[in-house]
Amino acid sequence: MKNFFIVPFVSMDELMRYQSRYKNIREAEDDEDLRAKVVDFKQGDVNGDGVKDNVFLIADRLPGEGILYRNITLLIQDGRTLKFTRVPLENNAGYNPTLFLGRFSEGKVNQILIVIDTGGSGGTIYSYVYSFLNNEVKKLFDSDKYIEExxxxxxxxxxxxxxxxxxxxxxxxxxxxxxxxxxxxxxxxxxxxxxxxxxxxxxxxxxxxxxxxxxxxxxxxxxxxxxxxxxxxxxxxxxxxxxxxxxxxxxxxxxxxxxxxxxxxx
Known part of the structure; x- marks a missing residue:
């Protein structure tokens, strides 16, 4: 089966430009990442260089496990250099993983909000906020630490x-x-x-x-x-x-x- 990326909520021009760069993903990422499914995708400047970056959530979905995702991982592609940064999540299994890009601090740079349903009977979630300013990963919010606090x-x-x-x-x-x-x-x-x-x-x-x-x-x-x-x-x-x-x-x-x-x- 061919590897492919699902790219929702972008213009046709952006999609065409991204597809032309797809070979760079195949060259840059290892087989493990290429086998993973893209479960959400957003574009926005997250490193502060003024160029839109590509932000993915990738995950594995095993046969017989329904809509449960495992090994959920944040993957950021620098829009200028096309280089990738892979960010493992501490709680990396769950349902309906989603991304949101927005400004939570002063300045023009977006931060990354991740929310994952745990699937438990209490209707709870795992959640993280990351900064990628200057291509440096920094965790700003962790739902586990919030609950402990x-x-x-x-x-x-x-x-x-x-x-x-x-x-x-x-x-x-x-x-x-x-x-x-x-x-x-x-x-x-x-x-x-x-x-x-x-x-x-x-x-x-x-x-x-x-x-x-x-x-x-x-x-x-x-x-x-x-x-x-x-x-x-x-x-x-x-x-x-x-x-x-x-x-x-x-x-x-x-x-x-x-x-x-x-x-x-x-």
């Missing part, structure tokens, strides 16, 4: 309340869970609204990470979403929603909210 507690209280505590920043949010309904509440509370026994919930790992330009200044922030669970994973109570902004050294938490589910109004 911010710790949470979820505690049921009397009178149909649940406290969600950001233990790292000492923020507390109080949820009213009366909307959960009589059947649910009767399992947890007595007729006077007192807890029958202590109950602890938990905040799940990242379930979504979205680039949003909240300030409309051309620079994206990260909008991170984590589910809040009660007695078990599927017992959803709401979401922790966090806005992160690059401050020159790290993505700093600038705003955090908790959202709850609605109920039918009667």
């Amino acid at each position: 911010y710790k949470y507690g979820v505690t049921y209280r009397d009178n149909f309340k649940v406290d969600v505590l950001n233990k790292t920043l000492l923020y507390k949010f109080r949820l009213d869970i009366e909307y959960k309904g009589r059947e649910y509440l009767s399992e947890i509370y007595d007729k006077n609204g007192k807890l029958k026994e202590p109950i602890e919930g938990f905040v799940r790992p990242l379930g979504g990470l979205y680039p949003i330009d909240f300030d409309r200044d051309g620079i994206y922030e990260l909008y991170a979403v984590q589910g809040i669970s009660g007695r078990y994973g599927a017992d959803g109570l709401g979401y922790v929603e966090t806005v992160l902004k690059w401050d020159g050294k790290r993505f700093k938490l600038v705003r955090q909210n908790v959202a709850i589910f609605g109920a039918e109004y009667r």
Whole structure:
């Protein structure tokens, strides 16, 4: 079977120019990379030389594993020199791997956002942001480290309340869970609204990470979403929603909210 690259979301002129350079890919990359499937592709200046670069996610998909991708790898081709840089990912297996190029910091250079669905029952993701300024790879965001940095507690209280505590920043949010309904509440509370026994919930790992330009200044922030669970994973109570902004050294938490589910109004 012939090796080929899928190149979506580019103009016909860009596609023709890229196809004319395809032989350089075959000469530059080893057989392992050529056998991999291109699962996403974007173009943009990521190294700061003013020339559009080609940014790929490549991966293996083995027979019998459906839409599961393994060995997901970031591959960057310098648009000026046509040289490749291969960036292995720490969490390199999952579903629906996607790329986004955008400015998360001052300047005209794009950074690279990668999001991969883990495929777990909690609907969680792996996510990374990379800088490639001056052809140097630098990881700016790692979902695993983010989860380690911010710790949470979820505690049921009397009178149909649940406290969600950001233990790292000492923020507390109080949820009213009366909307959960009589059947649910009767399992947890007595007729006077007192807890029958202590109950602890938990905040799940990242379930979504979205680039949003909240300030409309051309620079994206990260909008991170984590589910809040009660007695078990599927017992959803709401979401922790966090806005992160690059401050020159790290993505700093600038705003955090908790959202709850609605109920039918009667």
